[in-house]
Amino acid sequence: MLRFAPSPTGDMHIGNLRVALFNHILSKQLKEDLIIRIEDTDKERNIEGKDKEILEMLSLFNIEYKIAHYQSDNLKYHQKMAMQLLMQKKAFACFCSDERLEMQRENAKDSGKPYRYDSFCEKLTDDEVINNESGFTIRIKKPEHNIKCTDELRGEFDYNPFDVDSFIIMRKDKTPTYNFACAVDDMLYDISLVIRGEDHLSNTPKQKHIRESLGYTKEIKYLHLPIILNAQTGKKMSKRDNASSVKWLIEEGFLPIAIANYLVLLGSKTPKEIFTIEEAIEWFDIKNISTNAPKFDIDKLRFINKEHLKIIDEMRLSKILGFADEDIGKLAKIYLEEASTIKEIKTKLDAIFGTKHTSEDYVSEVEHIKKCAQNAPFFDSYDDFKNYISTQCGLKGKSLFMPLRFCLTGAWHGPNLSDIYPYIKNYLGEIIK
Structure with missing residues (x-):
């Protein structure tokens, strides 16, 4: 089972869509189901309606999935498993105030060291915990051994207990943190392969530690895709970059098939440049993706879009x-x-x-041609139509062709009228008005 897990906190980003496309392709190649998990546990950041927009976007790109579920629906399982860890002494209640934790972070920053929790509450006795009426978070105890993870693109990673730390798994409001909810849900839905962005690489050992602490032994494979950079700035594509929004690209007139083509092509070795996702399923090899961050080039996308428009x-x-x-x-x-x-x-x-507003050039000629054209019989041939207008209006050369082009196309320059006329001849009454 594979999963695509977007958050309803904004427009779908091209990086997210790329992850969804690769999940779709791999699910077809591996003949495994793909599920969609709307990660909505961070209620303060959720934007109303974005969940439905995400599902509509996936449909627009023909990304097939078995089910779509909301992470918040699994709250009872998150709480149950957090309680299990507490009972087994693999997690502990943390009563530290936000102010105390922030002071520790500032001290670590001032000393040039990475912040790590000082295990203060882990040392509390059972009586101290029971008699403390303050709200508390739940922290998982840091591992006693190194956590080794394998990335399908980058190979082996080895994280020591200091890297993983005693991190929070349940907030004071008894909702799960990102890593805990992800780890539990991946267990619940028997996920076998996780494809996501490399910004989640540091989350992998934490999620593996959670599963190991819960006694889950199935090995989940991971593949972290490089982040996409802005070709102009060389920096990570952000919400300030219009092109980072899939919705904006669609509104600008890029075809879903072309966007998908470009995102699969981006940073990959493919046997052809222009293709459909259905074709990619036949030959795509996920291990041909470069570990270097690809650069998003809007001009390249324009080229690919034009090629798809041609066919x-x-x-x-x-x-x-x-x-x-x-x-x-x-x-x-x-x-x-x-x-x-x-x-x-x-x-x-x-x-x-549309309505054609003439400029100061050829005003009288344009009006004359309009009247002639409105009274003209139907002509199947452009040459016959042109000759009729020329004869009736007494116009030749530039005085004929420039205003005639404007009357037919609303522009002074463009493709040959002889190429355009066959496709607009049935609309002349609507066009010339």
């Missing part, structure tokens, strides 16, 4: 653009010489079908 079915493209006419799909592809996204193509079509 997309014309009727489907037409429907994406708000029509249901194969000719509109063919017209859209003509504009791929100067456009690379759905949004840019829509701008071209809006100029064709």
Whole structure:
């Protein structure tokens, strides 16, 4: 069983989508189910509606999964297992105030040392614990031996007890912390492989320590993907980078198939550059992913998007653009010489079908051509239509072609009118108005 575990705390990030795509691909290759776990235990950071938005986004990218569940629904299991650790003396109640812990952190910072809990409450007697009426967190005792972990990309890691520390597993409000909830849920759902970002690498020994303390012996494999960098700044993509939001990319007119193509291609060795996820399932090898952080290049995504627009079915493209006419799909592809996204193509079509406001150039010619065209019979051939307008309006050369182009396309420059006309001839009454 594999799992994708997003948090409903903001827009889906391209890094998260990349993790979801790899989970989808691997689940198909391994013939194992994929589940979605909405990690909603941090109530203060949750944003209403983001959980549904995440599931809609997964559907948009055709990421298949068996079930979607909310981590908060497993609260009773989290609490039960935390109590088990307390009863077995593998965890302890911590009554330390936030002020005391913050002072310890500041002292560690001032001395140039990493902060670690000083085990003060671990030394409390049973009577001291029972008679203390203050609220408390629950900390798991740090391991007595090194925790060894294997990453499928990076190999072996060896963490000593100091690295793992006695960390909090249950908050004062009796809700689980991230690492405890993840470790327990991975046990409950019999997860065999965890694919996630490398920013979670330090969480792996903590989660393994939790499972070992609970007596869980099944080995879970891990694969941590490198973070994605901004190609311009060389820094980690953040929420301030518009392109980091999958929602923004969709709104900008990038096709889901192209975004998925690029994110799988990013930092990977693939036999071809343009492909579908269905094709990738046949040949993709997760171990061909580089451990170096890849750089997100929006221009490269534009290129890939354009390539997918070139091969997309014309009727489907037409429907994406708000029509249901194969000719509109063919017209859209003509504009791929100067456009690379759905949004840019829509701008071209809006100029064709929208109200055309003339400039100071060719004002009289434009008005004359409009009247002639509105009274013209239907012409299947562009040359016949052009010759009719030329004869009726008495216009030739630049005085004909420039205003005619504007009347038909709403622009003074662009593709050849002879290429455009076959796909707009049935709409002339709507276009020239």
